[in-house]
Amino acid sequence: MDFHFSNEDKKTLKEVRSFIKAETTPELIAETHKLGHIYGGKEGRRFIRKFASNGWLTPNWPEEYGGLGRSAVLNAAIREEMAYASVPVVFVAAHMAGPVIMHFGSDEMKKEWLLQIARGEIEFSLGYTEPQAGSDLSALDIRAVLKGDRFIVSGQKSFNTASHVADYHWLAALTDPDAKRYHGMSLMIADLKSPGIDIRPMTTMAGWQTNEVFYNDVEVPGKNLVGEINHGFFYLMSALDYERMYPLAAYEKVFDMIVKYAKETITGGQPVSKNPIVRQKLAQIKIQLEANRLLYYRLAHMVDHGQIPNYQASMQKLFATETAQLITNTGMEILGPYSQMKEGSKHAVLSGQMENYYRTSVVETIYAGTSEIQRNIIALRGLKLPSK
Amino acid sequence: MDFHFSNEDKKTLKEVRSFIKAETTPELIAETHKLGHIYGGKEGRRFIRKFASNGWLTPNWPEEYGGLGRSAVLNAAIREEMAYASVPVVFVAAHMAGPVIMHFGSDEMKKEWLLQIARGEIEFSLGYTEPQAGSDLSALDIRAVLKGDRFIVSGQKSFNTASHVADYHWLAALTDPDAKRYHGMSLMIADLKSPGIDIRPMTTMAGWQTNEVFYNDVEVPGKNLVGEINHGFFYLMSALDYERMYPLAAYEKVFDMIVKYAKETITGGQPVSKNPIVRQKLAQIKIQLEANRLLYYRLAHMVDHGQIPNYQASMQKLFATETAQLITNTGMEILGPYSQMKEGSKHAVLSGQMENYYRTSVVETIYAGTSEIQRNIIALRGLKLPSK
Amino acid sequence: MNYDFTSEQNILKESAHKLLAKECTGQHVREMAEDEQGFSLELWEQMAELGWMSLLIPEKYEGSGVNFFDLSIFLSEMGYHCLPGPFFSTVVSGGLALLEAGSDAQKGKILPDISNGRCKISLAWMEEEGRYSPEGIKLGARKKNGHFILSGKKLFVPDAHVSDIIICAARTSDDLKSITLFLAETKAKGIRIQLLDTMAGDKQCEVLFDHVEIPEENILGELDRGWPILKKVLLKSAVAKCAEMSGGAEKVMDLVIPYVKGRKQFGRPIGAFQSVQHQCANMLTYIETMKYLMYQAAWRIDKGFSFEKEASICKAWASDSYRKLVALGHQVIGGVGFMEEYDLQLYFKRAKAAEQLFGDADFHREWVARGMF
């Protein structure tokens, strides 16, 4: 075993850190803050393209598709760097759709999409969930009917985060409604500016926007079908496996802020960090962060060694998101009444971010597969327990 | 609402305490310790009869059956007193079988059994579980065939605690093997000294004995059938409801011992009880003990007000047993390496009881309905969630 | 022993429920969170007319007789509906402080106005250290010409911006425990109130005292003896807060249980999945334990028994349990519950605010420990 980054990776990571530090201008931060996403706006597009021009968005892709031909470990580490720097880190195109295209797309599709993705020129939004299908991704209603060289799509998606800022929709739709569950779904790429698409915002309790996306006889070119028709559920599950990893560093940064606060804040004549109960709580989080780090890089190790992460990805997501919630709740406890002050309020500490993260963290154990689904997967796939 | 004992009950409880203090002789303690039960031996039988002669074993039974016609609250409180005094408190006859006989038994059966039970003259052991039937009490294999005026019983029970010290077996057996689940079982009373019964001890990890009970063409008088034939499962479930309550005071006593230990033990120049982390842990237990007390007496309140406790009993059992395990584990933590010393060992503290209770507490969340079964019941009966 | 409400109490509960279900909808709660005043004066007056403000006030002061238990029934309903406004600070914390320590003159002057809804009060104790101890109180009061001059800053003062009177805990000597309570009129010269912006949209304020002159007769209780009064008021307020919390928890159940019965996934209601069932079973356990611990403490207060231990037990348990219950609710409801428009988030935020008010779980566990050691 070996738990170190290679010297080459260390060097790259140092460059990434310097880049992020230098390039996150106040304008970028303001724009990102407003949109809730780093892409979608002018500053964000500029930043991402520049970032991607180093190959950092897809370091583990082959060079012909705009990658660096480097390791999944490096990819994972870069994503952590971005998360720690509060650069919102969910890149659907680079980290979820791209790998599926690479594995299952036709040569034509690869040529059309992968370079654009690797260069950070376009972004996708996930189009999986529908009102009636939460954890049950097989229960889709949206229909895509092949007519000549195009699909005609009608129906509704909901909880589609980032559809209002992305360029394309990574769309799961029913192409054979009579087929048995899991066998009538296809994946395709829809241009979100297509006529007939209507994006309606839904506000979350964390303040950021997600969307309902309505399709009314929307045309999607047939060549935008990913892989084979009616194989979508399989691709979708594979996409979950290939690059499913949950970078926790955004919350790790919150943790570091809480630790700093505990050191610097005096209560009852001594720093909060001298309180034995506070010490126990923060140490416990430190321990879980370390355990998570090992689960996280295991996924990259597996990919680099030709294995496909399976239940291991579920375990990391489960562990990371429960740790995220532990961090935010512990922060609320340690900051006490100050934790409730919102950004901009008098007496807000940590820029009012504590309560913001506390609200945000609610969804972590729900989206991208609830904790219950993850435990099911660990039991069924990891331990081969019987399903009935 | 009203959370006090009546003055009359307080007076009785004081008498009970005095009695227990006066009558738990060293001989009784030694015998109980050896047998693992307060009944079965000479001293125990003497103690129980004397105790029962005050009506305290069945204070809420009508006077004609040897009770005092008092409240279920008093009954519950007396059981707590006994538990706190480490008088093993599971009286199958008085607290589980007796109420079923009273509700469903024929007049003849009531006359034959109830007075004997109330006077503490006889004790039953539970004969529910079989090797293949753990939580699933409908999956019995043992057969009882009616031949003339008697049943001929053959088969095997396991995990039948106290069968080696009790007089009678409160036996669940299949009387109609062809009937649908739940509809072919009957309850009957078998004399454990009957020819053909073979009791083999099984040792638990807590050191105490439970038993396998083998029936080989054992004759059980037909009049020992409880209620109607093939209605056993219903009675059994009712028995679970009527007097299902989990007296936690044996563990409360352990808790009080740990608190005393924390007060009196000096580490690093100050009492263990000054350690803020220890304080948090012990206070948390105190809180749960109080919550449990309220759940416990609610059950008695319901009985006294003509209601049948249902999911409420599951909730109390669940809550109490999880608290029991929290107490023993916390005690192990606080006593540190001393906690591992067994009774009689040099350097044992609290008479070496800590590790004993730690081992014993393992089974609390398993027997008499696992925590999982209790949560199922709370969800299905308490919240009416769908079963499928 | 008796775990049932009386039939009068059931009627109280139903009538409160009915009014609030009508007047205090999720929509109203959201509006008031944005609103600067933060409550509806119309609803306030309606509640006053129905006698809700009079529950802790003896008849001689135009109240309906002291009954903490019945008040807790009302508070549960307010928690159920997330009632915004200064009811708690006025009737509970303010009213209790006056009842505990007020002179006949003070009571005679203020209690009737509380009872009929004409006076709003806020209790100001917390300062920069954000702690619940006499040592945390630095705001000084110094005697001058028969008056006291108060200077300093109070934080997180609930509903001060709409209150007529602030009961201010001030340091009157260097001795660590020498705290005195003062009745300060918010319109007094030198008081400046600034609204803070909070997660739950409840109204917490910074209150600046800049050489505020307060006459000696406005001392509540005795000079230098304010801390024991304040402690008692905070403990009783903690129990009252638990009543609100257990009401909120009931509402969460009422959102969650029908949802899991109706929502289908993988071909069956999600309520049929064992993991959902067990989470719901845990929720029910939290709620019932919270409730009985709270009612027991309220009952002890009414009976005049010692209630300190029970109050701390109840607040420690409720602080943890309510938060965990809401978290379980979010977990079983999933994405829908994360939407701003779904009411669950109101309870998520208020559970945390309530958890921290009048001492969180760690704080009250330490107080429970003090009773043991």
Added chain:
Amino acid sequence: MNYDFTSEQNILKESAHKLLAKECTGQHVREMAEDEQGFSLELWEQMAELGWMSLLIPEKYEGSGVNFFDLSIFLSEMGYHCLPGPFFSTVVSGGLALLEAGSDAQKGKILPDISNGRCKISLAWMEEEGRYSPEGIKLGARKKNGHFILSGKKLFVPDAHVSDIIICAARTSDDLKSITLFLAETKAKGIRIQLLDTMAGDKQCEVLFDHVEIPEENILGELDRGWPILKKVLLKSAVAKCAEMSGGAEKVMDLVIPYVKGRKQFGRPIGAFQSVQHQCANMLTYIETMKYLMYQAAWRIDKGFSFEKEASICKAWASDSYRKLVALGHQVIGGVGFMEEYDLQLYFKRAKAAEQLFGDADFHREWVARGMF
């Protein structure tokens, strides 16, 4: 990064597994728990012959080269099979102390004997306060005629009754941190060893030092400078203990998973119930996190990197996780697992013993905090 064993390591693991599966059955473990010696000399010699004792010992002292990581693989297998006996105290704690601080002469004399199984060692640090701090060490050593006279009592000393040498931590000055380590031969005059009776049947002893004379050359390391050595040895021992624990945890999985697949209730395998599935998923999560944290710490020790933080993290996590994992195992297996004859109880008891050895979770969390603050 690499999470895989080398093929050599896989072979090591398999060979250790094979021997212990044959020689160290549940029956053997039960017998040794009752046995006064507490281990099989025959198996001991077999292990020595196979080189198991030589893994931490440099080649110049007849060892096979220092390799903590490979040792941890062996320890996992020993934990898997609950191997009784003085391997840990001799090879791990004893061996580490000598390696850390021994003079060439001391190493040359003792290490070869450890390596070939001829010498057994025990490390004695704990006393009546049961703490892991220099202040807890009261046993005094006073200099007299070129010797040190040791007087006092050590508690919970593992396997002292079968050891040839006890490494004893003694106070050599009033300064709180002035601790010195001494190599004491157990046959020395004045040493009395009494076996204690423990839950897990592991062999812990009281060791009385009654004016025991120890020559100055038997000081391990420097006078008054013993604590930093001891601390390092305890931390590395903690990592080694985690290796044992993670092996034990694997065995628990191997008991539980086949059982829940086979055992039927309500018409299906209990492993098909979601609550059982989720409990098993939690068990797998505990075991994998324990394992990687442990291997990372072991790897750092071998590389010569700082390992203190990682060691404390790993022991804190393993202490909690192993106990919780066994508890979940008991919960899903139910009544059968509560039987003495079922092996699960062996792990229940050893999980608690291991949890407390070399610092429990609270203790190591505090040490982690010291690294942060």
